[in-house]
Amino acid sequence: MPTITLQEPFRGVFYAPFYAALARGDYAAEGVEVVLRSGTIPANAKDAVLAGVADLAWGGPMRILLAHEADPGSPLRNFGAVVMRDPFCLLGRTPRPDFRLSELARLTLGSVSEVPTPWWTLQEDIRQAGLDPTTVRRVTDQGMAANLDALVEGRLEVAQLFEPFITLAEDRGCHVWYAAASRGVTGYTTFTTTTDMLQSRHAEFKAMIRGLAKTLAWVAANPPEALAESIAAYFPDLPQPLLARCLARYKTLGIWTQDPFYPEEAFARLEHAMSTAGAITRKPGFARTADNRIVAEALG
Numbered sequence: 001m002p003t004i005t006l007q008e009p010f011r012g013v014f015y016a017p018f019y020a021a022l023a024r025g026d027y028a029a030e031g032v033e034v035v036l037r038s039g040t041i042p043a044n045a046k047d048a049v050l051a052g053v054a055d056l057a058w059g060g061p062m063r064i065l066l067a068h069e070a071d072p073g074s075p076l077r078n079f080g081a082v083v084m085r086d087p088f089c090l091l092g093r094t095p096r097p098d099f100r101l102s103e104l105a106r107l108t109l110g111s112v113s114e115v116p117t118p119w120w121t122l123q124e125d126i127r128q129a130g131l132d133p134t135t136v137r138r139v140t141d142q143g144m145a146a147n148l149d150a151l152v153e154g155r156l157e158v159a160q161l162f163e164p165f166i167t168l169a170e171d172r173g174c175h176v177w178y179a180a181a182s183r184g185v186t187g188y189t190t191f192t193t194t195t196d197m198l199q200s201r202h203a204e205f206k207a208m209i210r211g212l213a214k215t216l217a218w219v220a221a222n223p224p225e226a227l228a229e230s231i232a233a234y235f236p237d238l239p240q241p242l243l244a245r246c247l248a249r250y251k252t253l254g255i256w257t258q259d260p261f262y263p264e265e266a267f268a269r270l271e272h273a274m275s276t277a278g279a280i281t282r283k284p285g286f287a288r289t290a291d292n293r294i295v296a297e298a299l300g
Contacts, residue, residue: 007057009045014087026211056193083189086180099177101129110147163246181253185266209298224248
C-alpha cells in the first residue's frame with residue numbers, strides 16, 4: 001500500500017473531519033496509508049510540503065494566496081475542501097440576540113492573534129455593515145485563552161473565539177453575539193500541495209479524496225457524539241461531552257462541506273477579504289491557485 005505523509009498545521013477542533021478520516025480508516029480503505037505529521041505552527045505546514053518532508057498538508061487557502069502574492073510562479077495549489085464556513089464567533093457577557101456588527105464602533109474587541117484570516121474576513125463583514133474596520137478598538141496582542149479570561153473578567157467587551165473557547169466561554173456565562181459562518185461559504189481549509197506532487201502522487205491523492213468524501217458523508221449523517229467518539233484520542237485534554245458540544249455547534253453552523261469540491265464562491269470571498277484588508281495586492285484567481293479537476297476525477 002503506498003504511503004502519503006500529511007502535514008497538520010495545528011491541532012484544532014474545527015479540523016474534526018481530517019482526524020475522523022484517519023481514525024475511521026477511510027483513506028486506508030481506498031488503498032493509501034496516510035501518516036500524520038503533527039504540527040503546531042500553521043504557517044509551517046506549506047513549508048513542510050515545499051521542503052519535501054510532507055506530500056501534502058491541510059490548512060488555509062490564504063497561505064497559498066500569500067505565496068502567490070510573494071511569487072506569482074509559486075507551485076503551491078489547493079484541492080479538496082473540508083472547512084468552507086468561518087468557525088469563529090464574537091462573544092460578549094450579556095445576551096445580545098439583536099447585535100449588529102456596526103455596534104463594534106462603541107466596543108473594545110479582542111481579535112484573534114494566533115492566525116490572521118479571522119480578522120481579515122471579519123473586517124470585510126464590518127465594512128459591509130457600514131463601519132470602517134480600522135476604527136474598531138482592538139486588543140491584538142493576546143491569544144484566545146487570555147481574551148476569554150479578559151472577557152469573563154470584564155476587561156474586554158467582545159472577544160473573537162473558536163471552539164473549544166466558544167463553549168468554554170458560554171460555560172462561564174458569556175453569550176454568542178455573531179457567528180461568522182453566517183456570512184456564507186468562505187475558503188477556510190483545503191489540502192495543499194505542489195504542482196509536481198499533484199502529478200507524481202496523482203493516484204494516491206485521488207484515493208484520499210475518495211476517502212475524505214466518505215468521511216464527510218459520514219459526518220453529515222451522524223450525530224456529533226459519534227464524531228466526538230471517533231476523534232477523542234486527538235483531543236485528550238478535552239472531555240468527550242465538551243468536545244461533542246463543540247462539534248454540535250459547528251455542525252449546526254454548517255462549517256463542513258458534504259463533499260470535497262472546493263467552491264469557487266468560497267475562494268472568491270476569501271480572496272476579496274484579503275484584498276480589502278490589504279493582505280494581498282493582486283488577485284491570482286481560482287484557476288491559478290486551486291485544482292478541482294483531481295476531485296472530479298476521483299469522484300466522477
